[in-house]
Amino acid sequence: MSRGMEKFWLALVLVVVNALGGQCKGGTTPLQEGFYSGKCGTADVEAVVGSVVASFYGNDPNITAALLRMQFHDCFDGCDASLLLDGTGSEKTAAPNLSVRGYNIIEAAKSAVEAICAGVVSCADIIIMATRDAVFLAGGGRYSVQTGRRDGTVSLARNVNLPGPSISVSDSIKAFGRRGLDATDMVHLLGGHTVGVAHCSLFQDRLYNFQNTQKPDPTMDATLRETLIATCPRNSNVNNVANLDQDPPSSSTVDNSYYKQIVLNRGILQIDQALALDPRTKPTVTAIAEGSDFSTRFGEAMIKLGAFQVLTGGKGEIRRFCNTTRAFSN
Structure with a gap:
């Protein structure tokens, strides 16, 4: 067989292996x-x-x-x-x-x-x-x-390099972008805040001394601020919590209520409220609040997040216990 034909068949074999997901030892199996x-x-x-x-x-x-x-x-x-x-x-x-x-x-x-x-x-x-x-x-x-x-x-x-609750929309878009997620994905993923709570320490500055102005965050609904002041008194040693979704009937439900709240300036975390105000993310927030298909898009964004820097094929291990690197022999 000529050297040219050898190169042809080698290339063809590599194409077939890649098409099969790299199942050979040391290859990469796609999710x-x-x-x-x-x-x-x-x-x-x-x-x-x-x-x-x-x-x-x-x-x-x-x-x-x-x-x-x-x-x-x-x-x-x-x-x-x-x-x-x-x-x-x-x-x-x-x-x-x-x-x-x-x-x-x-x-x-x-x-x-x-x-x-x-x-x-x-x-x-x-x-x-x-x-x-x-x-x-x-x-x-x-x-x-x-x-x-x-x-x-x-x-x-x-x-560990996680975005904090006071991150700007610009920096958040960059952080998500480095993980293959666009601004729309980011808005949907932050919709995970439709459930759960935040400790006072994560948003207390918005109540009393926003960005060192000695004043509250002007973007926060005044009624919400009064409610949160009762939950998070100034200089308190108790780190209480508040629901991220301020609509009580929906605070434990994965739905679009969180977006409805931030449209009303009732976001708890600074980044949450900023999403509803920034021109790059406001249209998506408004569309979800008004009834676009949040569930489907949230699921799609979660799938994309779940594909970031995964280990497949011959890389990594299958642990015997999740808290230790003791692995099976395979």
Whole structure:
């Protein structure tokens, strides 16, 4: 065979391997819906995880906010479950992650899938599946998740780079953009604030000394400010909480109520309120508040977030336990 023909056939083989998702050793398997179908016999891995989530949700509906936050905090620096790892100086110890909760839910789901199918399902995928199920239980749309991630082995607090509650819209757009998410994705993802709470320390400056002006944030609804002052007294040593969605009947439901509130200048966090005022994000906020399909677009944005810097194929590991790098031999 001539050297030219050898090059042709080698190139053709590489094309075929890539088309098959790089299934050869050391290749990269792309994320896909139904990745675990047939990998655990007749067991439905997603249904097993969903059952665990439902049992927790029945006792505490607030787990939806907890799991949304967990996925965001893990995936914003790469969806590899590195947030779950214990250890001195791990991501768990970074200031923005100290209040993350829901680790027990992920461990329970991991135990459930290991009981039927050991060494196959990653902790990184369990976060994604569990969050989707919690969103659905809280009234959101049920979107189809992509799976096939493997777990990371490095978790360092110094690598955590999460946007804070007072970030500007410009800087937020840049931060999301570096993760392959555009401004519209950002607006939908911040819609996760339709559930959950914020501690007074995260927005108290808006009540008393906004941007060192010794005055309140002029963009905050006056009635809301009076309510929040009662919750967050000046110089109080108690770090109380307020619902991120200030419509009580909807504060535990994944819907568009959050957007309706920020249109009325009733946003709690500075970035939330800024979304409704900045000309780059205001049209999207207004459209969602007026009834555009938030559930579908939120699900699409969550899928995009879940694909950021994943480990697949021969990279990473499948952990035995989600809080340690002790892995299966595969």
